[in-house]
Amino acid sequence: MSAPSAPVPAVPGVPGVAGNAAIQLIALVVMLAAWEVAVRALDVSPGKLPPPSAVFATMWSGRVALAGAVGTTLYEALLGLAAGIVFGVLSGISFSRFRLLERMLLPYFVASQAVPIIAFGAIIVMWFGNGVASKAVIATYLSFFPVAVNTLTGIRRVNPEEVGLLRTFGAGTMEILWKLQLPTALPSIFTAVRLAVGLAMVGAIVGEWFGASQGLGVVLLTAMFDNHVEQLWAGILLTGVTGTALFAAVVLLQRKFVWWHADG
Amino acid sequence: MTPKIRLQNISKRFAVGSNVVPAVENVNLSLNSGDFVTLVGPSGCGKSTLFNILVGLLAPDSGGELHIDGKLVAADHLLGRVAFMPQRDMLMPWRTVLDNAILAAEIDGVPRAAARKRALDSLDRFGLRGFENHHPAQLSGGMRQRVALMRTFMFDRDVMLLDEPFGALDALTRAMMQRWLLEVWEGAKRTVLFITHDIDEAIFLGDRVLVMSARPGHIKMELPVPLPRPRAPDIITSAPFVELKRTLLAAVEDESRKAFAAMNREILPDPADA
Numbered sequence: 140m141s142a143p144s145a146p147v148p149a150v151p152g153v154p155g156v157a158g159n160a161a162i163q164l165i166a167l168v169v170m171l172a173a174w175e176v177a178v179r180a181l182d183v184s185p186g187k188l189p190p191p192s193a194v195f196a197t198m199w200s201g202r203v204a205l206a207g208a209v210g211t212t213l214y215e216a217l218l219g220l221a222a223g224i225v226f227g228v229l230s231g232i233s234f235s236r237f238r239l240l241e242r243m244l245l246p247y248f249v250a251s252q253a254v255p256i257i258a259f260g261a262i263i264v265m266w267f268g269n270g271v272a273s274k275a276v277i278a279t280y281l282s283f284f285p286v287a288v289n290t291l292t293g294i295r296r297v298n299p300e301e302v303g304l305l306r307t308f309g310a311g312t313m314e315i316l317w318k319l320q321l322p323t324a325l326p327s328i329f330t331a332v333r334l335a336v337g338l339a340m341v342g343a344i345v346g347e348w349f350g351a352s353q354g355l356g357v358v359l360l361t362a363m364f365d366n367h368v369e370q371l372w373a374g375i376l377l378t379g380v381t382g383t384a385l386f387a388a389v390v391l392l393q394r395k396f397v398w399w400h401a402d403g
Numbered sequence: 404m405t406p407k408i409r410l411q412n413i414s415k416r417f418a419v420g421s422n423v424v425p426a427v428e429n430v431n432l433s434l435n436s437g438d439f440v441t442l443v444g445p446s447g448c449g450k451s452t453l454f455n456i457l458v459g460l461l462a463p464d465s466g467g468e469l470h471i472d473g474k475l476v477a478a479d480h481l482l483g484r485v486a487f488m489p490q491r492d493m494l495m496p497w498r499t500v501l502d503n504a505i506l507a508a509e510i511d512g513v514p515r516a517a518a519r520k521r522a523l524d525s526l527d528r529f530g531l532r533g534f535e536n537h538h539p540a541q542l543s544g545g546m547r548q549r550v551a552l553m554r555t556f557m558f559d560r561d562v563m564l565l566d567e568p569f570g571a572l573d574a575l576t577r578a579m580m581q582r583w584l585l586e587v588w589e590g591a592k593r594t595v596l597f598i599t600h601d602i603d604e605a606i607f608l609g610d611r612v613l614v615m616s617a618r619p620g621h622i623k624m625e626l627p628v629p630l631p632r633p634r635a636p637d638i639i640t641s642a643p644f645v646e647l648k649r650t651l652l653a654a655v656e657d658e659s660r661k662a663f664a665a666m667n668r669e670i671l672p673d674p675a676d677a
């Protein structure tokens with residue numbers, strides 16, 4: 140037997156991420172510069188599109204309040220996302236186990252997603268109050284669905300022969316779930332979570348529109364009513380940055396936990 | 404001596420659409436404790452089906468009987484009682500070599516740390532020393548097969564069923580693995596039933612060779628292999644070996660021809676049917 144001189148595959152190291160981040164940062168700076176130059180050169184009225192320098196100035200002067208807004212919205216979104224993932228994974232597992240349950244409930248899950256959240260956001264705020272809870276509920280409502288569906292399809296993709304092998308080892312239902320089905324479904328669960336991150340942000344912000352005292356949604360709404368365009372753009376940029384940061388965190392977790400699976 | 408496992412008139416039919424396909428029919432066979440029995444037969448004759456019955460995953464049709472140590476048992480009684488190595492290695496890509504090797508033992512209730520320690524001690528025997536922390540994707544086919552075998556051996560059961568474990572390996576690796584398997588088996592005396600479609604392999608490894616007929620499969624011939632052990636690699640050119648091979652080739656050829664003809668009938672519809 141030869142010595143351990145094996146080929147090296149894609150194991151945790153996360154190569155190339157730093158390089159990509161640098162390239163993307165350069166692209167961002169170029170885009171902002173182009174925006175600044177275009178606004179000045181074409182003499183766009185600041186009421187239509189302010190230059191980024193003005194937006195950043197607004198951000199800087201309101202930094203404490205804005206940081207608080209980001210924190211609030213992030214907290215609501217994360218809370219909703221976490222609940223959505225738990226509820227989604229549990230539903231997916233239940234559906235995979237009980238076909239009848241899937242046939243009974245999945246159509247309603249699908250239908251629930253066809254009703255725009257705008258249609259009953261007000262009700263949820265009435266039920267869960269003006270605080271964090273109602274926003275988290277809306278974020279959960281939006282984010283659980285892709286997770287449920289991908290958990291189900293991920294578990295369905297498990298090779299029945301592999302289930303059989305574990306049964307010959309004497310494995311029970313829970314052991315098969317834990318040692319085989321969930322790990323196999325993990326890549327597709329993560330794919331859903333990437334999607335759910337954006338949905339949870341939307342849920343938190345929309346929830347804030349129906350009544351809140353803090354958060355990015357409040358920043359956007361008040362800026363709109365006050366016709367404060369720089370503040371509006373500040374809110375938009377911060378929402379984008381927060382969502383992107385959340386997404387990047389999920390991608391990093393995915394690389395760490397499902398490194399054996401090619402796409403990611 | 405009471406056989407370890409005895410099958411009596413075991414049959415299995417599958418419903419395929421509106422048809423009923425008999426996969427195995429009236430299989431009778433006994434495995435004695437410590438036997439190394441090899442099973443050859445044309446592909447599609449029902450070997451894997453028979454194994455799935457023997458490990459408790461598939462219930463045979465009514466009328467057949469399964470006996471373990473002389474006792475009549477229900478099909479699912481066998482689940483968790485026989486160490487099974489399926490045709491594909493089915494290693495888990497997220498587990499290291501070591502953790503794949505202990506999977507069956509772990510499910511069997513051996514604490515992880517104890518199982519790992521036992522596995523570390525047997526790495527040399529399975530030629531995996533130095534690879535314990537590698538992942539399956541980093542291994543060659545032969546090594547993956549050894550990990551799967553190690554997993555099967557670490558599931559401490561008297562009876563082992565190996566479904567074409569070396570089927571996908573090149574000839575040289577395969578010859579090496581055969582000798583290695585005999586060494587491991589002689590050190591750990593288990594009852595082995597080994598499926599192969601390679602007649603040399605069947606004779607080289609087995610105390611007995613069973614030949615299965617074309618589908619529906621049944622045991623068509625049972626040939627003792629009176630070659631002394633340990634067996635040297637060049638035994639395959641010895642006169643008694645060649646003689647056994649001649650007998651087996653004739654039997655297997657016959658069945659392969661039938662299987663091939665049946666396959667052609669399925670692909671090219673009989674003109675009489677038109």
Ligand SMILES: Nc1ncnc2c1ncn2[C@@H]1O[C@H](COP(=O)(O)OP(=O)(O)O)[C@@H](O)[C@H]1O
Nearest residue numbers: 417418419426445446447448449450451452453
């Ligand atoms: N679950 C199943 N459903 C229907 N037909 C099956 C099933 N399993 C096996 N068969 C059929 O039974 C026959 C025997 O298959 P198998 O036992 O895999 O053969 P072998 O392992 O000898 O190649 C084949 O014709 C196969 O198509």
Ligand SMILES: [Mg+2]
Nearest residue numbers: 450451452490
């Ligand atoms: Mg087979």
